[in-house]
Amino acid sequence: MIEELIGIVPVFATYYLVALGHGFFEKSGVLNLAIDGLFVLGATIAFALAAYTLNPWIGVIGSSIVCSLFGVFIAYVATKLPVSHGALGLSLMFLGYGLSLVVGIPVSNYVYAKALNPSTYTVPATDTVLVVLLASSILIGVVLHYVLDRTKLGAMIKASGEDPHVAEALGVDVVRTRVIAGVIGYALIGLGSAYFTLVWRSGWDPKIYLLGHGWIAFAISLAAGRQPILTMLTASLFAGLVRHQYVVQVALGLSTEIAKMLPFIVALASMTLFYVTPFKRKMASPKSLGKPYYREERTV
């Protein structure tokens, strides 16, 4: 039992951090459809850097930095130019898939040629590591909750997401705020995606882009109304479902295909549940999420 719970930790850390970063960024009003592609790219970059340097932590940091840069790009373009957030996000998603293959395949060959044992470049899943991983993820969640709920930055981010025009009139620099949210959000997405290859999977697979883990994180965040503390709950639930997919599958007598859809079915169900109860006001998406923002336009 305890072993099974411990086995969930890397899965939980990955999902929780990615979902946290995603929710934090979306609170600022930018629709983040690039998440799955950049998750895959982050995971690949972490793997590549770790394999070349034989230091997993360089992989973790590198992935965070690269993803933050994408966060800056998305936040800036989506706010400064009246582009469709959807088109921008989906284009970046496919770009992420493509780049991850361009980067990942040569590194994969290099690892094969050098006959590198994964243990030389990944994080060993010792109890200490897992405890630290779990504690740090939860701490990050609590900090994010504090920032969103109690600080000026949190208010600026929420204001930019609710109504960028009013936020601007109240004195918020919407572009700057969204860029900050993009940097922090995507740094966490990078961190989580690095845990995917370096802790959870201990390795890289070219089919990584078919797995949809970024989307599961998306669903985790959405089902929790982008609230850091609630996300902890949904992330645990999803992590358990994914980690013990076979147990659930056997217990319920489901086919593999159906079992793979399970997280998404749960996501849909939890969203529906929230939105038909009085929770919906607390859980509602930012009002201006995904809306192009034109600064100077005559409105009445």
Next chain:
Amino acid sequence: MSAFLSNKVFSNISKFSREVKPLVSLRGITKKFPGVVALDNVSLDIYPGEILALLGENGAGKSTLVKILYGLYTPDKGEVIVYGEKTKILSPRHAVSKGIVLVPQTPHLIDSLSVLENLIIGLREYGVFARVDLIEDRVREIALSIGIELDPRKPVATLSYTQKQLVSIIRALLLKARVLLVDEATTLLPSREKEKFYTLFRRFTEGGGSVVLITHKVVEALRVADRIAVLKSGRLVGVIDRDRARVEDVRKLMFGKTVTNNLQVRLKRTEHIDGGKRVLEVMGLWVSRWFGDYVVRGVSLSVRRGEVVGIAGIAGNGQEELVQAIVGLVKPVRGSIRLLGVDVTGKGVELTRKLGLGYIPDIPMRYGVSIDNTIEENIAALLVRGKIIKWRRVNEFTSKLIREYDVKAPHPRVPVKVLSGGNLMKVLVSRELAIARSLLVAHNPTRALDEVSARLVRRMIREKAVGEGVGVLLVSEDLDEVLELSDRILVINSGRIVGVFDANRVERERIEELMVA
């Protein structure tokens, strides 16, 4: 004491205005929008210690001027001089750093955030990781000093309109404003609350600040302001000291023609209403807010053919919900609504519209028009009953409405969002009047309009009732309007009808009493 002080300030202004340096000066400001010249070479000085009223009819360019001062628009030509220094005001942040703060008509506040959160995001002296409750004491102190009670930790959504406007004032004081731009911010307030604001403005100017008061209410401007500047079609047509200003002159400047002084002419009535068929019958209606209390509590009323029934009351006493239930926008909890004898209770807007209901909503932008679409499209959306739109006919019709209602728009194919607030309202009113066949529900139909337009709209509503036998349910916070238009007056208070009066035999005082009881 305060009266004495304010008198002193007035005399100071007229004596020193030529010597005192202006806080802000505008020089040759021009601003064009697609198809409209909103401001044409406007030059104006704003002096410390004065209340300057900016008057003009709908679409005269008042709001544009203020938005330029607040950095929401950049002028095409001309310059802004702040404290003697040529300045390009780039953003609201920039304006605020220069001590220029806007108090708009529609509160610029984020509903889902707390008052404190709304306020701290504009304060530069706090870093991004500053705790929101650091400003709580200061906010409470300011709130107390201007005499309001309010829990600044509560979300803005829980505040009344008046409280929201007061939060905007608190914000200005918190930002240490020197120039307060008040853009129709008092227009929608009940008269008693209005006085409170004017006292606050006077106190603000006594401290050396200046207030720019944008309004289309001439009489109020003359009573409150030290100087009056009049805009017409984007041009500054006159600046008058209060001592020398007469209502008729200002009106003449505003509208370019002599306007009869008596704006409250009794309008023609429908005869023999009593025999008329009932168009609308509401029985024991209860409506609740989302997951909340009842806001309409057992209202029963009826409107006959050709009759204008006015509902008087202070904003927020259930009018909004009552109107929305009748129109079909919200589902009542209990009670029934019959339109032309058909039960329409909770059956949606499509049915009521089919039965010939016209609806002039309180917030036109939210319920009345689609602002990204053109005037023509907004008219066609409801006017055309078939599946195919004959655009040529729509165009002719729209052009006719634009002419009739004097809408300031270059042509029928401009998007509605380029229109000023008043002109947008005119488009909406003209459309709803054109399509109402059985009942017209009008909620504050003239609130955003200048006197001439308001009178036109009132006359059109009356004519609709008398000429076509349409029943009218007029819900208005403007008691004068209710008195002027109605055949029968109902008073609403806390969701209940607390009085019914024949408009020919009613004392204003009695209604006012019931409104606030």
